[in-house]
Amino acid sequence: MKPGKYKQYYTQEKLIRFGRKLAADCETVSFDLFDTLFVRRVHDPDLLKRSVADFVATLARKRGLHISAGKVQFIRDTFEIAQRKETGQKFDDHEACYPVYMGQMLAEIFGEQVNEQLLAKVTAFELAVESSMLVPRQMLVEWLKELHDQGKKILILSDIYLPASCLETLVERGGFADSVDHVISSADTFLAKASGKGFPLVQERFDLTPEKWLHIGDNPVSDGLRPAEFGLRALVLRDGREKMRKSIIRRYWNYGQGRTFFRGRTVHQAMLPMEGENIPRHPLYVEGYNFLAPVIGTFLLNLAEESQRLSVEHIYFLSREGWMFESFWKKMLPHLPQADVLPSESYLYVSRMALAGAACAYQGLTPDNAAIAFLPSGNRDFRDICRIFKLNGEALLPHLQRHNLQLETALSPQYPETTVKNCIHFTELLEDDLFQAEVQSQTRPYNDALMQYLEQEGMFKRKEVAIVDVGWLGTIQRFLNEAVAHRPDRPIFHGMLLAATRGIPFPASTVNQLSGLIYDRFRFDLGGSAILYNRDLFEEACRAPHPTLNGYILTESGCELEFRNTEDKTAKAEQMQDDFFAPLQQGILDAASRFAAAVAVLGYSSLDLKPWTNHLLTAKLAFPKNSEVELIRLRHHLDDFHGTKKPPVQTPSMALWDRSISSLRWKPLLRLKYYLLAARDRLQE
Amino acid sequence: MRKCKVQDECYQPRGIETGRTLRHALLAAYIPMGNSVSRIDRRSLVKMWLTHRFGGIVFPLLVKHENRLNKLYLRLRRIRN
Structure with missing residues (x-):
């Protein structure tokens, strides 16, 4: 040539x-x-400016200046057009220079409060947004x-x-x-x-x-x-294929302007890996990226919005599922324009087993807490109560005998040997002041150790905190609330769960609130209720790679954490499940920053993404392909609350995700049948 | 296990392909899915399914013959006017 x-x-x-x-x-x-x-993930480079406008508006609000993002964008456009007009008089190209017109914009908005650091901060954010959208x-x-x-x-x-x-x-x-x-x-x-x-x-x-x-x-x-x-x-x-790619996201964006269903789909399209990022991965990685990450991302976006609305000072992510939420949150934060005004966060080492005893220290053993203990089918009698609430059964035996009970008397309704009479005796036992005094005395040290730990974590320096967990009854928050209820300096708990099933009534009050963000039984949400098809999947996908917490130990230097033994058969099975799901967790975490960048640029809220989240849950959990069930189905799931006993008559689980592959393959209407039954249950609720 | 890409060759997220979404959208016509997929959405989904499926063939042709297609478009517009 x-x-x-x-x-x-x-x-x-x-x-x-x-x-x-x-x-x-x-x-x-x-x-x-x-x-x-470079190619951009989105079709229109001007979409990035909205995110920067949000950021500037947030900075202005922090300095006591009230201006909307739309107004910020208008001022920016005005100064940019003016500069282009000016340069057009001297040069053939009507070019503009970012530091010049942005400096003018910031001076207009912030007045005397403007300085060099402000322009540098805004420029850094704009470059971060650009980088997040550019792919080599x-x-x-x-x-x-x-x-x-x-x-x-x-x-x-x-x-x-x-x-x-x-x-x-x-x-x-x-x-x-x-x-x-x-x-x-x-x-x-x-x-x-x-x-x-x-x-x-x-x-x-x-x-x-x-x-x-x-x-x-x-x-x-x-x-x-x-x-x-x-x-x-x-x-x-x-490049015709690049034109196709841009055309696809432009069309989703255009549909999303009028139809909320497509807003989540647009975010999903914008967060997909491209070019050198899109390499062959383990199938579980793909499921983590394309299914779990958007659901968790929508949950955490909702958490950010609720935290701002409720003026929460700090977010506590509860172990062990909170580990994934915290990791995802940290990757999301740099991309969100409102990151500066979001509360701080930390990971709180808690568990039902660690908190159960501490919850009894001032109120004793309540009927609700006893009922929670008998929910798992492996818990049968008072020995299981002692295991869960860390009670000394031998010391309490005289109190039981006073009410015609023994340590081995069956008390769980799931066992046929449980009689109405024994249940009445148990209720009377719970009303016995002497029994409750003994329970409180035995559990006080656990409460003292917990208080020490919570003080280390700064719990009592704050007035309002968010408690974040996967779900489902809010038991950990219940126990935590009961354990701190005696303290005048206790904060208000805003419990935010991925899904709230509310199987046992939650003791909500002005200082202890609970809501499910993706699904809440108190709201009719057929799409979100698809999460109930496979709750264990979310627990296993979000679980931290450390063993569960058994309790807190008071030491001379403060408080130490006691974790479960990692050498027994159950722990090894759990480790095997962790290793199996490692690619899935990697997929979720890799998607986090891209999800946040896409949401920030496209300017959508969690409400905008809800229809797409509902669709993902319904499609993947209520109507899974056989290959997906085979791939994602859990190999092992540990419940530390669960005892070792087995009821004599145990009905095998008939949940969809527990069905055999052959029945899923050869019964074409099976999924539809389960879906209609689930819809009936939701309507009856 | 056989590895696969997160985004397939038709620019769809694997496991959430548009064809599958379309099947569930049709199901949602009869069973409310919570924020149901409406008739307008289903029509849009059909269009997007076609774009994902056949765009890899159509778009390169559109770009390659852009000038010819523009001339044809202008000629047709002149005829219409």
Whole structure:
């Protein structure tokens, strides 16, 4: 190809193949940046500005200035248009320079409170948003590195409002800054490729020979016609598949403007891995990324909104499922414009077993707590009560005998030997002051140890805290509330669960509230109730890679945590399940930052994403494919509350996810039948 | 276990393919799914299914023959006017 000509190619492979032949005779190769070396996850680069406007509005609110994101965007656009008009009078290209008009915008909004750090902070956020939406085009970047290794001079030329220093940051984050010699932006000189004035400037600055200079880009005029007019060789990439990808997300975005169902779908599309990120993965990784991550992301987005609404000071993620929520939250936070005003967070080591005893220290053993203890079928008699609430059965035996009970008397309704008479005696026992005094005395040390731990965690320095857990009855929050109820400096608990099934009435009060964010039995939500098909999946997917907590031990230096033994058969089975689900957890965590970036750029709230979340839950849990059931079905699930006894008549589980693969395969209406039964149950509730 | 990509060749999230979504959307016509998928949504889903499925063939042709198609469009518009 002779100098002064340009050619168009419709695939990267063909462009690179021909480009290699041309580059052999060239000393300099320049690339366009956006839509050539980088592609964007979203179709419209202006969508990123809304996220920055939200960020500026949040900063203004923190400084006591009330301005909406829409107004911020309007002021930005006004100053940018004014600058473009001004530069258009002196230069052919109507270019703008980001630091100039953004500085003017910030001065307009913040007045005397504006300073250099403010512009730097806003610029850093804008670059972070840009980086989150940019993906290096793998084939072209690899070719760029190859050319650099061959000793060619590599330049990046871009027509954009961001100065070269900002573009260098983006290139560095793209991972190919080492292979680029110089980055040139039209924002620094107001001379752009579009008018053709950019090329003489670059030629003069770097003393280049046009005949030995190859330029690659995506715009037929800026990257094809203009360099050709200047005497360069130019190659223009017009990728049909890239156009298809952009068209898909644009259509989802357009549908989402009117239909809420498509808003979540748009976020899902924008968060998908692209180019070098989209490599073959373990099937569980894919399930974690495409199914669990959007559900957990919507839950945590809702948590952020509720925390702001309730003016929560701190968020406690409860072990062990809170580990995944906290990890996901930390990855989400840098991308959210309102991150500065969100509460701090920490991980709280708790468990039902660790808190049960402490909950009895001041109120004794309540009927509700005893009923919770007998929910698992493995718990039968008072020995199980003693195991769960850390009571000394022998010391309490005289009290039991006074009420015609023994330690082995069956008290669980799931056992046929449980009689009405014994249940009445048990109720009388719970009303016995002497019995309750003994229970309180035995459990006081556990409460003291718990108080020490909570003081270390700063629980009592705060007025309102959020307690975050996976679900389902809110038992941990119940026990925690009962354990701290005697303290005048106890905070208000705002319990936020992934799903609240409310099987046992929760003792809600002004200081102890509970709600399910994805599903709550108190709200009719047929779509969200699909989570009930496989609750254990969420527990196993979110569980921390450390054993469950058994209790707290008071030491001279403070409080130590006592974890479950990791050497027994149950612990080894749990470890096996952890190893099995490790790719799934990795998929969830890898999706976290992309989910948050997509939500921030598209400007959706958790309510906007709810229809899509409902759809994901229904499609994956209520109507799973056979392969999905085989893949995701749990190998092992530990319940530390569960005793070792077995009721004589045990009905085998008939849940959909416990059915055999053959019955799922050969009974085509089975899923529909389960769904209709579930719908009937929800309506009856 | 055989590995697979998170996003398939049709730019769909694997496991949540548009065709599957369409089947559930049709189901939702008869069973409320909570924030039900409506008739307009189902029509949009059909369009998106077609885009995902056949876009890999159609879009490269659209880009390659853009000039010809633009001329054809302008000619048809002139005829209509």
